[in-house]
Amino acid sequence: MNLFNVKTLLGLCWFFSLAISAVDSIDINERLQLRNELTLITQKIRPFLIDWQVKERLGNWLNHPVNNSYIVECQFKLRAFFETEQVLGPLCYFLRQDDKQMRLNYFDFIQKQILETKQALLELQNDPRYEEEFKNNGKVNFNLKAQNYLKVFRSSYDPLKIKNCFGPVLKADWDKIIKNDQLTFSPFQQTVTCLRELPEISTKNGNKPYFALNLKHEFINHPGHAISDTGWIPGNLVQYFDKNDYSSTLINTLGKKHELLPDLYPVNEAGSIESFFSQDPLKVLTHDEGFFSMENDPVWGQKNGIFAEIKKSLDAATDTIFVDIFFLGGTMGVTFAKYLVTRLEDPSSQLKVFILRDLLNHYGHDKQMLPVYNYLYAYSQKFPQRLIIAPAHINKHKSGLPKYVGNIISEEFVAKSGLQQHLSLYANAKSDHSKVIVIDAKTDHPMAWVGSKNLVDASGAVCYDDMTKVTGPAASIIQDDYYFDMFYALKEEISDQDLKNIAQKLNLPHSNEAELIAQILAPFDLLNRSGDGTATNKQAINRTYQGTSLVRIGLNNFDSTRTSAIDQVLQGIQFAQKSIFIKDQYLFDRNIVLALINAKNNNPDLDVRIILDPLPESPIVGFPNILYSDVLKKAGIPTKFKTIINDDLIRQEFHYKTISMDGKYLITGSANKDQTTMYGAFREEQLDLAHSDAALIHDREFLKYWNDSDETSAEFTDFDFQVPLGIKLDNQQFISLVRDLISILYDHVAQ
Numbered sequence: 001m002n003l004f005n006v007k008t009l010l011g012l013c014w015f016f017s018l019a020i021s022a023v024d025s026i027d028i029n030e031r032l033q034l035r036n037e038l039t040l041i042t043q044k045i046r047p048f049l050i051d052w053q054v055k056e057r058l059g060n061w062l063n064h065p066v067n068n069s070y071i072v073e074c075q076f077k078l079r080a081f082f083e084t085e086q087v088l089g090p091l092c093y094f095l096r097q098d099d100k101q102m103r104l105n106y107f108d109f110i111q112k113q114i115l116e117t118k119q120a121l122l123e124l125q126n127d128p129r130y131e132e133e134f135k136n137n138g139k140v141n142f143n144l145k146a147q148n149y150l151k152v153f154r155s156s157y158d159p160l161k162i163k164n165c166f167g168p169v170l171k172a173d174w175d176k177i178i179k180n181d182q183l184t185f186s187p188f189q190q191t192v193t194c195l196r197e198l199p200e201i202s203t204k205n206g207n208k209p210y211f212a213l214n215l216k217h218e219f220i221n222h223p224g225h226a227i228s229d230t231g232w233i234p235g236n237l238v239q240y241f242d243k244n245d246y247s248s249t250l251i252n253t254l255g256k257k258h259e260l261l262p263d264l265y266p267v268n269e270a271g272s273i274e275s276f277f278s279q280d281p282l283k284v285l286t287h288d289e290g291f292f293s294m295e296n297d298p299v300w301g302q303k304n305g306i307f308a309e310i311k312k313s314l315d316a317a318t319d320t321i322f323v324d325i326f327f328l329g330g331t332m333g334v335t336f337a338k339y340l341v342t343r344l345e346d347p348s349s350q351l352k353v354f355i356l357r358d359l360l361n362h363y364g365h366d367k368q369m370l371p372v373y374n375y376l377y378a379y380s381q382k383f384p385q386r387l388i389i390a391p392a393h394i395n396k397h398k399s400g401l402p403k404y405v406g407n408i409i410s411e412e413f414v415a416k417s418g419l420q421q422h423l424s425l426y427a428n429a430k431s432d433h434s435k436v437i438v439i440d441a442k443t444d445h446p447m448a449w450v451g452s453k454n455l456v457d458a459s460g461a462v463c464y465d466d467m468t469k470v471t472g473p474a475a476s477i478i479q480d481d482y483y484f485d486m487f488y489a490l491k492e493e494i495s496d497q498d499l500k501n502i503a504q505k506l507n508l509p510h511s512n513e514a515e516l517i518a519q520i521l522a523p524f525d526l527l528n529r530s531g532d533g534t535a536t537n538k539q540a541i542n543r544t545y546q547g548t549s550l551v552r553i554g555l556n557n558f559d560s561t562r563t564s565a566i567d568q569v570l571q572g573i574q575f576a577q578k579s580i581f582i583k584d585q586y587l588f589d590r591n592i593v594l595a596l597i598n599a600k601n602n603n604p605d606l607d608v609r610i611i612l613d614p615l616p617e618s619p620i621v622g623f624p625n626i627l628y629s630d631v632l633k634k635a636g637i638p639t640k641f642k643t644i645i646n647d648d649l650i651r652q653e654f655h656y657k658t659i660s661m662d663g664k665y666l667i668t669g670s671a672n673k674d675q676t677t678m679y680g681a682f683r684e685e686q687l688d689l690a691h692s693d694a695a696l697i698h699d700r701e702f703l704k705y706w707n708d709s710d711e712t713s714a715e716f717t718d719f720d721f722q723v724p725l726g727i728k729l730d731n732q733q734f735i736s737l738v739r740d741l742i743s744i745l746y747d748h749v750a751q
Contacts, residue, residue, distance in 0.1 A: 024235075026473050029541040031122065031230040032480050032527055036535045038115040038229070039484065042561040043533075045108050048090045050398045050560050050680070053407070062089055069183045070096055070174075077188035081195055081212040084224070087113050095169050103170055107163060114157065114211045116225050121150040123231035124219060128550055128690045129575045129665075133220070136577075142219055149201055152210045156199035162211070165194035221574040227567040228552045229481075232690070236472035237547030240666070240694035242656075242701055243305040244453075245298075246462050251650045253298050254457045257331045258649045260290050262367040271371030276378035281341050285334045285375065292335050299332040299461045300339075306453055306467045310437065313447050313469065314339070317351060317439045320523055322479055324356040324392070324434040324685075326670070329369030330457030337372050341379055344386040352523045355389040356482070356489055358432040361425045365458050384502040388520065390489035392432035392683065396559040400429030400681030402745035432485070433682040435467075435670050441479030442526060444544050448475035450669055450687050452585075452657050463655040464583075464642065466668055468687055468694065472546035477553060480526050481685065484533070485558045490517045552688040554669065560680030565671040568688045569659060569678075570595050576661040579607040581702045583656035586672035587612055588627040590743050597635040604636070611705055611712060613654035614641040620721045624674075627739050629716040630732070640712040642705060657686075658698060666695040675746040 047054040062071055074092035082088045087109045094106040124130060124146035134141045168187040177185050200207040204217055216224035265271030265285070276284060285291050294300045300307050314321065321340070328336065340353055357373055376389045399406035406428065414420055414427045425431070437449040451467030454460030470478070490499065491513065503516050510516035514531030522528065527535035554568040566589075573580060573595040580596065587593075587610060600608050610632070612625045620626075622641065629639050642654035658668045669686030671677045677684055689695070705711040719731035727734060 024545045025542045026233070026235055026545070027540040027542050028230075028233070028473055028477055028526075029537070029539070031233075031477065032541065033535055033538075034115060034119055034122070035229040035480075036527055036529070036533070038112065038119065039557075039561075040533050041108050041112050041115070043559065045090070045105075045112065046559060046561055048109075049086065052403045058089055058093060061093060066181050067096070069181060070178060073183050073186050073188060077186070077192050080192075081209060082110065082113060083212075083214055084113070095166070096174065098174060100170065106166065107159070110162060110211070111159065114153075117211065117213055117215065118150070118153050118157075119226035119229060119231070120215050120222075121146045121153060123226055123228055123552070124215075124222075125150060126232040126234065126550070128232065129221075129571075130219070133575070145218070149210070149213060152199060152201050156210050161198060162195070165191050165198075167191075221571055223567050223571070225567075227564050227571060228554060228688070229562060229564070230477050230553055232550045232552045233472075233474040233477060234550055235543070235545030235547065236470050236474045236549045236551045238549040238551065238689055238691045238694055239309070239469040239471075240466065240668075240689075240691070240697050241306045241309050241469070242466040242697060244307055244462070244465070245302055245305070246464065246645075246652065248645055250298055251462050251645060251647050251652065254331065254461055255647065255649045257290065258368075258457065261330060261334060261371055264289055265371040267367065267370045267374070271374055273374045273378045273381075276375045277381060281375070281379050281382075282338075282345060285338055291338070292331055294335055294339050297332060297335040299457075300335050306451075306465065309469060310449055310467065313437070313439055313449065314343075316447070317343075319350065319352070319440040319443050320438075321351060321353045322436075322438040322441065322482065322524055323354070324432065324436045324482060324485065324683075325455055326358055326361070326431070326433050326435060327363075327365060327369060327454035327456040327459055328355075328357060329365060329372045329455075330461070332457050332461050333369065333372040333455055334375075336455055337376050340376075340387070344379075344383065349386075351386065353387045354486060354521075354524055355387070356392045356432060356434075356485060357389065358394060359391040360394060360420065361431045363459065364424045365456055366424070368456055368458055381498060381501060384505050384520075388490075388502070390486075391493040392485065393488040393492045393558070394426065394430040394432055394683065395492070396488060397430040397683065398560040398680050400431075400676040400679075405745075429676055429681055431682045433670050433677060434685050436478065436482070436685050438475060438479040438482075441476045441524065444542070445471070445546075446473075446475035446479070446543070447471045448478040450478065450685050452655050452668070452670055454655075457650060459651050459653065460655075462645075462650060463653045464644075465655045466658060466698070468668055468689065470551055470687070472549075473543035474551040474553065474687075476526060476541070476543055478685070479524060481553065481555055481557070483521065483525055483527075483529065485683065486521055486524065487517055487533075488558060490520060550690040552690075554667070554671075554684075554686035554688060556671070556677075556680045556682060556684040558683065563678070563680040565669070565684050565686045566591065566678040568667055568686060569673065572659060572661050572665060572667055572688070573599050576606060577603070578605075578662045579660070579699075580609075581660045581699055582610045582612075582673070583654070583658045583698075583702055583705075584610075584673050585613045585653060585655050585657065586625060586674045586677075588624045588742075589673050589675055589678055590628075590746075592673050592678075593628045593631065596632065596637055600635050600637055608637045609702075609706060610637065610639045611642055611654070611702065612639060614644065614713070616644075616646055619724065622721075624742075626716070626719065627735065627742070630719070630735065633716055638715040640706060640715055643711055643713070660695045660698045660702070663695050663699055664692050665690055666698050668694075668698075675742075 090109050097103050130142035168190040172187045198209045201210050302308050380387045380389050439447040448470045449467050453465040453467050508519045518531045528537040554564040556563045644652045660666045666689045671684040723734045
């Protein structure tokens, strides 16, 4: 072979290696940077987004007769560019302020709109449902349309040019312009003229400035904003698991151990942080006392299914393990905690572990869970370089109570009244409901587990659940989903003294608390944020493809400003063509019920079926899952209830939170289909999987239950219960009344 041929061959090899690497990896930095920038903006304007009292005051100001002339002009001129009231109302409010420094807040709302639109276009360009729509109908290629819009956004976005357009309004002297409550001159005309000169895009309604794009008008079945912060993520290996031991044998085994932990380790004695801190972590909670190891634990030692597969992933961890878990306790919680500590005690281990736990919602399992938390917290105070555990900070969530009730039972009232100590769930109906494990997120082989499985004997060990393992780029993004959860847990829930202890033991120089926390979180932070949340990592974050599955992450985030769990479900229903199968612990959200009915009415051949938890312990058996059973039945949508084993100590629940569409898509995670978990009061993590294998596994199990009278009840036909409290209504009237009351009380949650 001559020299020319050698060079040619080497050149071809180099070219093809670049081509392969371009296809076989993805840089996730842009998605994370965009989401982080939007998060920082929404934190600044958060009260205008979720605080109903602020919204109400703003509405009163906008509708006040004194402001009428100004508001009419402002909204008439700017509505063509900023159509949503969430942007237009605050925009007009801040531009009218006499304090010219305060006026500058107007741009946060414009920037929010622009960044959210860019997010949505990133998502839409790869959305497989729109790709199918084009293949089936051939009218509009929505993916290509989104790509073309995105090109304009990337080339045209210049915040300075938009700000310059608002110069005349920012300089306006309203005292001189407004006389007798009437606008004598409009500075908005110059702003409108300037905005119209900015780069345009072609829409259904003609050309518009690029930032004025109305997504709801341009894309079918779209809510008008990004459904996922980070869009559809390619290159993932998805494995779906929906089985564990449900047997009465396991229930009896765990029942015999139910009092072991609270008897040997009472929370205020041997189970306290102080007691655990003073002892060797490997010489407490021992096998001799009756506890298990991973190998002989009747839950973790199962040979296949959810727990066996999670154990394999934990064993493979080399860099980091992140856990956000609603329930962790009982003997299986002890086994999990001891496993982590044993791994961390290995001198060769480089592992770092971070755990979040909701301590305010225990549902009566506190004696089973607090000793496990205290054990891990004591270890974290000794060795923060190995493990940090913190209570989830849920006070930033909006209340899950009806708005006027939530106003009475405020955070201040809960803190001062002592009410919380008498309750098994948080008085303001807030929670971190996540069930997530992320492994080695900052490496090129990240793994994540997302689903419905709690890790406590009494509510998790024998429940019907599912967990999805994602290996690949989406796993790293799931880790980043929790950065601010971790940040505020350390900032708000850890004492100053304990935080100082962590700083000393980690030898972290810092100028302030926020910078310290950012340094503590560095092993888990893909963007290397500073204390104010600004991302400093501008380098590519490349992740090698591990499979071929598209994954879209849905979440209700740390401060309720992002609530995409409901959007995913509603859009999935709207796009379904052949079948919708739901397995859930709860389903009584009106918006979901109406979406199901509309889908069935629009397509009578659509096969919609639902299996729910029977809720045998409810004062009215099945309530609130029976709230809409009659309405669904009338629409041709049958409901059945899963048969479960009733046990006083070890509860078995039909605990899935899933919906499959057409045997191609599966939405799964921690969010029930109700008003509390769907709209932001609960922190939730959810996956939208374009993965037929997962959907088929789900549907096979669904149909197995549906067709077996030992597994499920007969289809719902009519209500069969005693109306409580001697109320003089029949069953149908009572349910209709309660249904209407709940709808009225919770109408605000979806706004």
